[in-house]
Amino acid sequence: xxxxxxxxxxxxxxxxxxxxxxxxxxxxxxxxxxxxxxxxxxxxxxxxxxxxxxxxxxxxxxxxxxxxxxxxxxxxxxxxxxxxxxxxxxxxxxxxxxxxxxxxxxxxxxxxxxxxxxxxxxxxxxxxxxxxxxxxxxxxxxxxxxxxxxxxxxxxxxxxxxxxxxxxxxxxxxxxxxxxxxxxxxxxxxxxxxxxxxxxxxxxxxxxxxxxxxxxxxxxxxxxxxxxxxxxxxxxxxxxxxxxxxxxxxxxxxxxxxxxxxxxxxxxxxxxxxxxxxxxxxxxxxxxxxxxxxxxxxxxxxxxxxxxxxxxxxxxxxxxxxxxxxxxxxxxxxxxxxxxxxxxxxxxxxxxxxxxxxxxxxxxxxxxxxxxxxxxxxxxxxxxxxxxxxxxxxxxxxxxxxxxxxxxxxxxxxxxxxxxxxxxxxxxxxxxxxxxxxxxxxxxxxxxxxxxxxxxxxxxxxxxxxxxxxxxxx
Amino acid sequence: xxxxxxxxxxxxxxxxxxxxxxxxxxxxxxxxxxxxxxxxxxxxxxxxxxxxxxxxxxxxxxxxxxxxxxxxxxxxxxxxxxxxxxxxxxxxxxxxxxxxxxxxxxxxxxxxxxxxxxxxxxxxxxxxxxxxxxxxxxxxxxxxxxxxxxxxxxxxxxxxxxxxxxxxxxxxxxxxxxxxxxxxxxxxxxxxxxxxxxxxxxxxxxxxxxxxxxxxxxxxxxxxxxxxxxxxxxxxxxxxxxxxxxxxxxxxxxxxxxxxxxxxxxxxxxxxxxxxxxxxxxxxxxxxxxxxxxxxxxxxxxxxxxxxxxxxxxxxxxxxxxxxxxxxxxxxxxxxxxxxxxxxxxxxxxxxxxxxxxxxxxxxxxxxxxxxxxxxxxxxxxxxxxxxxxxxxxxxxxxxxxxxxxxxxxxxxxxxxxxxxxxxxxxxxxxxxxxxxxxxxxxxxxxxxx
Numbered sequence: 001x002x003x004x005x006x007x008x009x010x011x012x013x014x015x016x017x018x019x020x021x022x023x024x025x026x027x028x029x030x031x032x033x034x035x036x037x038x039x040x041x042x043x044x045x046x047x048x049x050x051x052x053x054x055x056x057x058x059x060x061x062x063x064x065x066x067x068x069x070x071x072x073x074x075x076x077x078x079x080x081x082x083x084x085x086x087x088x089x090x091x092x093x094x095x096x097x098x099x100x101x102x103x104x105x106x107x108x109x110x111x112x113x114x115x116x117x118x119x120x121x122x123x124x125x126x127x128x129x130x131x132x133x134x135x136x137x138x139x140x141x142x143x144x145x146x147x148x149x150x151x152x153x154x155x156x157x158x159x160x161x162x163x164x165x166x167x168x169x170x171x172x173x174x175x176x177x178x179x180x181x182x183x184x185x186x187x188x189x190x191x192x193x194x195x196x197x198x199x200x201x202x203x204x205x206x207x208x209x210x211x212x213x214x215x216x217x218x219x220x221x222x223x224x225x226x227x228x229x230x231x232x233x234x235x236x237x238x239x240x241x242x243x244x245x246x247x248x249x250x251x252x253x254x255x256x257x258x259x260x261x262x263x264x265x266x267x268x269x270x271x272x273x274x275x276x277x278x279x280x281x282x283x284x285x286x287x288x289x290x291x292x293x294x295x296x297x298x299x300x301x302x303x304x305x306x307x308x309x310x311x312x313x314x315x316x317x318x319x320x321x322x323x324x325x326x327x328x329x330x331x332x333x334x335x336x337x338x339x340x341x342x343x344x345x346x347x348x349x350x351x352x353x354x355x356x357x358x359x360x361x362x363x364x365x366x367x368x369x370x371x372x373x374x375x376x377x378x379x380x381x382x383x384x385x386x387x388x389x390x391x392x393x394x395x396x397x398x399x400x401x402x403x404x405x406x407x408x409x410x411x412x413x414x415x416x417x418x419x420x421x422x423x424x425x426x427x428x429x430x431x432x433x434x435x436x437x438x439x440x441x442x443x444x445x446x447x448x449x450x451x452x453x454x455x456x457x458x459x460x461x462x463x464x465x466x467x468x469x470x471x472x473x474x
Numbered sequence: 475x476x477x478x479x480x481x482x483x484x485x486x487x488x489x490x491x492x493x494x495x496x497x498x499x500x501x502x503x504x505x506x507x508x509x510x511x512x513x514x515x516x517x518x519x520x521x522x523x524x525x526x527x528x529x530x531x532x533x534x535x536x537x538x539x540x541x542x543x544x545x546x547x548x549x550x551x552x553x554x555x556x557x558x559x560x561x562x563x564x565x566x567x568x569x570x571x572x573x574x575x576x577x578x579x580x581x582x583x584x585x586x587x588x589x590x591x592x593x594x595x596x597x598x599x600x601x602x603x604x605x606x607x608x609x610x611x612x613x614x615x616x617x618x619x620x621x622x623x624x625x626x627x628x629x630x631x632x633x634x635x636x637x638x639x640x641x642x643x644x645x646x647x648x649x650x651x652x653x654x655x656x657x658x659x660x661x662x663x664x665x666x667x668x669x670x671x672x673x674x675x676x677x678x679x680x681x682x683x684x685x686x687x688x689x690x691x692x693x694x695x696x697x698x699x700x701x702x703x704x705x706x707x708x709x710x711x712x713x714x715x716x717x718x719x720x721x722x723x724x725x726x727x728x729x730x731x732x733x734x735x736x737x738x739x740x741x742x743x744x745x746x747x748x749x750x751x752x753x754x755x756x757x758x759x760x761x762x763x764x765x766x767x768x769x770x771x772x773x774x775x776x777x778x779x780x781x782x783x784x785x786x787x788x789x790x791x792x793x794x795x796x797x798x799x800x801x802x803x804x805x806x807x808x809x810x811x812x813x814x815x816x817x818x819x820x821x822x823x824x825x826x827x828x829x830x831x832x833x834x835x836x837x838x839x840x841x842x843x844x845x846x847x848x849x850x851x852x853x854x855x856x857x858x859x860x861x862x863x864x865x866x867x868x869x870x871x872x873x874x875x876x877x878x879x880x881x882x883x884x885x886x887x888x889x890x891x892x893x894x895x896x897x898x899x900x901x902x903x904x905x906x907x908x909x910x911x912x913x914x915x916x917x918x919x920x921x922x923x924x
Contacts, residue, residue: 048563049810051730057810058563060556063543065523075514080521082543092520099518099593134563156731192731192858199859242700242885242921272511273618275653353521390853392865394663398881400865402853422854422863422883424921472863472883472921 009086011066013042013167014125018114020086021171028070028093029111029173032102035071036093037172037333039310040064040084041352047162048134050141058134065352070096074338080353114177120307121167124181128165130212131183137161137215141187144220148191150228153235156192161185161215166351168310176312184209184303184456186445189223193231200419202231203404207303207445209456214301230387230405233417240406240418240473246382247423247466248375248409252444255459256388258293259363259448261399261427266295266320266328267346267358268335269451277397277428278326286326287431290368293321295330297345297361303445304361304457306345311356315345320363324432332358350453357452364460368437375436375465377412383421383471384409391423400424400472422472430469438463475545477502477630477640484528487551488634493558495531497572497633499768499807500524500545507623508596510604512616518593526550527807529570530557536564539809560809568729570811573791573801576637576770583756583765587626588644588672596622596673600648603678607652610686613693617685619651619665624673631770631807639766646673650685654693662695662878664688664867669761669906688846691869695878698870698922704842704896705884705918706835709820709903709910711845711866716751716818717907718855718862719888723753723778723786725793726813732858734889735784737797742784745892748826751779753788755803755816759904763817768807773816776802781823782892788813818908822898833897833914841872843920845884860888882922891915 011017021038028036042064049057066089067080077096081088132140141159148157166182188205204227208214249257270276278286287293297306297315306315311333318328331339332347335358347356376384384407391401403421407414443460475483480500488496502524509516527541528550538561540553600622608614628642651665666684670676707715721727722735722744735742754775756763766772769791777785789797790805790813806812822829835844845868854864863885869876897914 054565054567055563056565056567057808058560059539059541059809060560061541062552062556063541065543075516075518077518077520079519080523082522082524082545095520096518099520100515101594134560138563201856201858239885242919244923272516274616275618353523355517355519390850392850392853394849394865398865400850400854400881400883402863420861420863420885422865422885422921424865424881424883424923426881470881470921470923472885474885474919 011040011084011169017169018117018177021177022113023086024089024093025171025173026111027090028097031093031097033070033072033097035173037069037311038066038089039352040066040169042167044128044165045163046134047160048137048141050138050145050159052157053142053146055138055142066092067352067355068092068096069355070100071337072100072102075100076334076355078355111173112175114171115175118178118308120178120180124183127181127183127212131163131185132215140215140220144189144224147221147224148189148228153193153195154191154228154231155194158190159188161187170308170310170312172312178308178312180308182209183212185215187215187218189227191227191231193235195235198235200231200234200237202227205445207456208301209303209305211301234405234419237417237419239420240383240471242471242473244468245471246379247469247471248379248382248384249461249464249466250386251438251440251462252442253388253446253459254385254464255364255444255461256391256446257399257401257423258365258461259360259457259459260391260393260401261425262431263295263360263363264393264450265397265427266330267360268329268331268339268341269357271329271339272335281326284326285324287321287324288434289324290437291321291324291431291434292319292366293364294318294366295320295360295363299362302362302443302458306361309345309347310349311347313343313345313347315361318344330358330360332356348452348455350455354452357450359450359452359455360448360457362443362458362460364441364443365437365462365464367439367441367462370436370438372438372440372463375438375463376409376414378436378465379409380411382409384414385423397426397428399427420473424470424472430466433467433469434464435467436465477628480545481632481638483547483550484554485634487554488530491554491558493530493554495634496529497631498526498528500526500630501627503625503627505623505625506590506593506596507621508593508600509621510597510600513601513605515597518597520593526553528553528557529807530554530561532558532561532564535569536561536566537570538562538564565810568792570792572633572635572637573769573771575772575801576631576633578772580639580765580772585643586671587642588674590624590626591673596624599673599678603648603650603682607650607682607686610682611654611690613654613656614652614686614689615655617650617652620649622648622673629764631766631768633770637770639770641765644672645761646670646676648676648678648681650681652685652689654689656693659693662689662692664692667906671761692867692878695880698879698882698920700921702917703920705915706842706844707913707915708844708846709912710905711848712820712910712913713818713905713908714848714851715862715888715891716820717815718851719857720815721857723784723788723815724813725787725789725797728787729793729796734860739784743782744779744784744889745782746828746895747782748823748829748898749779749782749892749895750777750821750823752777752819753815753817754819757817757819757909759909760817767803767805769801769805769811771801771803771805773803781825788815820908820910821902822900822911826898829897831897834899835912839874843879844869844871862886862888879922882920885919885921891918
């Protein structure tokens, strides 16, 4: 197979590509497309892994590509390519037009050229020189893994870092013309502890967007203490008994349940598929009145924040649920076209090879009035989920989540650590049971995988109490 | 550039940078896919992708790596330079070399490469399939998740020692995931996936029938009481659990301390003597087979469990050297080389006298839970601890009736599960991840909300 070697009229990052982009868009509109969008990216990534007291992997990567999406009425054709020449991009446009079987090019939409360039990257070009070097990252990771070695029960220690720098150009036939540079850094620590037949693990991940200095400021000692303590607490834990019970979910990553179980059901892609129970519930009560939930892309430095989404729209702060009432869906361009819900600056994709879709950004339950102790004191027999693992949501809305670090609640007090717990339920049934929200809202970074690939997000919440939920165990 | 030209380009660029030892892996693909929504085209996709991963060895024999999608002259030079810089941070604790088998001859089977049928035919076929599935039962209202795709790709491995391997093939996939609704009941979903070398090799009718039957069979559902049950794992679900705990056979995982096995586990009795497990990437039913791994080592069949005992581990070049054996063809190509199984084959061994052969999923009349499909593997499996707690789709068979189970999890320990296998049915079934018969296990915990 061939890769194009044509060098004339090629997209050049950091230069004005307006003429070339206009030619390509005009070409697509001339062929009969209702709408055409071009997303071009250039990436410069690296990752480092430290295991025990050695750097065992340094993995740089770089690449470039374009995703071209054409709409004709409500259907769309998407073509991705690594060929950024004029010839390559036009060939992709032709391919998309051909796929959509557009033959009626008489009824042409008008393309009036691209608007003034919105360049969000101006202040960010220096980032690549400000991020820590591989040497600096390696040094700090090794110090971090060393500080995990707190006793001989810790049998494996890992520290990992990854940095993604993505330069994007977005242009479309409605005149949108924007460019941006995105920087995401994550660092994580993992341990496995072992003593005779007992085993446990502990992990924590931290992440930021647009803050080149953040890794240098990361408090690795605190992180290492946290991971160590978690693994020790869980080492001799008994398996939890299964059953229905009240639970308190911790703040930060506890918000993953809202993200997975409810947030996805508020994306317009779910309305398009007819797979959300909330489709016709706008302005109706879907949650307990103590619940207000927000999705936004504007909090500085948070992992899901953006200057501009992957369809060229500035992100907005969307109040999804206000005092238990459903107020808004998370929408992208295709979502607006197919469901009528206005775009929210939430069109996102992993990279050029995915078409953008409505995706969450920083999603969290707003803080309430209670302390963590108020929530725990209100339960005579239940479970405290201090740290959540991953989970999944089925096609009809059932969810399940692993509890990484859990403690029994007896008579309003935390008692024994327990392992093997899984929370099982359905958003529609659980949302009305979130009866108390704490006053300690915090966010945590994560990666969300869905229709348009894996994107950076934050999840979050204060401590919350769910009156009753199924806890799976042994 | 074609793969020979890329090799020449890398060789010349490496010479100019004074890099004497290098290898690379590359893949080139063209993919086409369609999705439909109630008879209308929803999204049509085409992609052209190329990925190149280059490793270089510096003068201290430390390895550096870079991956890029920019396979141009300048991209290749940049990748070599970056890999050279990365080699300063190469793993000093564990060396990496070329696979000693990278130039061994490969028995190339018949290449089942098909020609593209094109987007229009994909769309026509998927529209028809969607319509037939919706018409198959009045309760099936939609097919929210569906897709038909065809891919054409080439993979290459070459190194500075003269090794060069390349193969190209095609693959097609159809998935149909239906949603059924009945008044006063919750919606229920299920589906089917079929693979083929090309679209014309896919049995579309059986995919429709399977998706329809599975979806409808979940309409009559009920909660299940939390308790311990006799379990029958479908071939697909048993292969899912074996793959999830494949770190038990993985030399890389053992060296990393994240496996339940250790260097001395060969010979350990892991399960009932009636169980044999192989990894057989070249199996004729494996549509995704590849004749060599990321390091150029030929793929081969290897016995993992023989009569219940661990017989072999799977290896990369470096793990094989540490274990004083040869690579098995299971390596990736990375800065730290990963090891993973290809295609698992589960069968009944000759030492099966203790099995309770009356346990047959199609005839057994006692109470048992049939696990059709396990979900959320990434969240519910603790491979380094041996424990799992997984949601599943399945049925409770009781008093001659079959009732779909509403949101439940099965939990346990992999070693307990393997030692408590009470029957391995004779007939094997082909799935997308391997071949297995139905497997019966006694006394696993099920949590439901009844």
